[in-house]
Amino acid sequence: MIEAWTFEPATKCGKPCWAILRKEQVFDGYGGDFPLNDSADRLLSILRRNPCPILLITNDLDSPLKGRFLPPPVVPPSVRAAKARTEALIEFIVDHAGHAQLPRIVSADNPDFGWAAATAVGRWQYTQPTRNDRPVDVFVRVPLVFSPAESPSQGP
Numbered sequence: 580m581i582e583a584w585t586f587e588p589a590t591k592c593g594k595p596c597w598a599i600l601r602k603e604q605v606f607d608g609y610g611g612d613f614p615l616n617d618s619a620d621r622l623l624s625i626l627r628r629n630p631c632p633i634l635l636i637t638n639d640l641d642s643p644l645k646g647r648f649l650p651p652p653v654v655p656p657s658v659r660a661a662k663a664r665t666e667a668l669i670e671f672i673v674d675h676a677g678h679a680q681l682p683r684i685v686s687a688d689n690p691d692f693g694w695a696a697a698t699a700v701g702r703w704q705y706t707q708p709t710r711n712d713r714p715v716d717v718f719v720r721v722p723l724v725f726s727p728a729e730s731p732s733q734g735p
Contacts, residue, residue: 583653583695618674619681622716633672634710634717641709644673644719648704652695654725664726665689667696671703671721675714679703685720696723 581602589598615623625633637644658665667687671679682700687693700721708717 582655582657582691583698616680618676618678622672622674622680625716632716634708634715637708637717637719639710640715640717641712642706644708644717645706646703647677647706648702650699650702652692652699652723652725655691655695658689658692658695658725659727661689662727664724665692666722666724667693668720668722669693669696669700671700671719673705673708673717673719675707675716677705677707679705679719692723692725699723 586600588595590596622633625631634640665688667689668685669682670685671682674680679700679702682697684693684697687696700723708715
């Protein structure tokens, strides 16, 4: 997480100066560290149903998913330093409003890149998915690739 942070230089009287930053984070096992929004909470309850009504096949949509906001992963320095191609497969749900929810790392060559990919996907937004002119939720799997000579690429 900290590797993805960026900072503006500290200044004093308009001139750059030294600064010390301390951030303490306590993680607990009760889910309080990652608050769920209403849509993610709704999707979790839907996922418990059998059969699950979330669409598995995007071909059933009225029109293909179209990305509106797909920022690439912030590639950690440890991944860049390795100077090797790495890939992560991320599964998530595009909710009926078009927001990526509940990203999950299916596989990753490098755990640091997997985390960066899942974090980026959690910010993605799409046009509203519809089926028979009604908003629907849909499962999506996307491979993200980092090649040292290129920037990260993403799927749909």
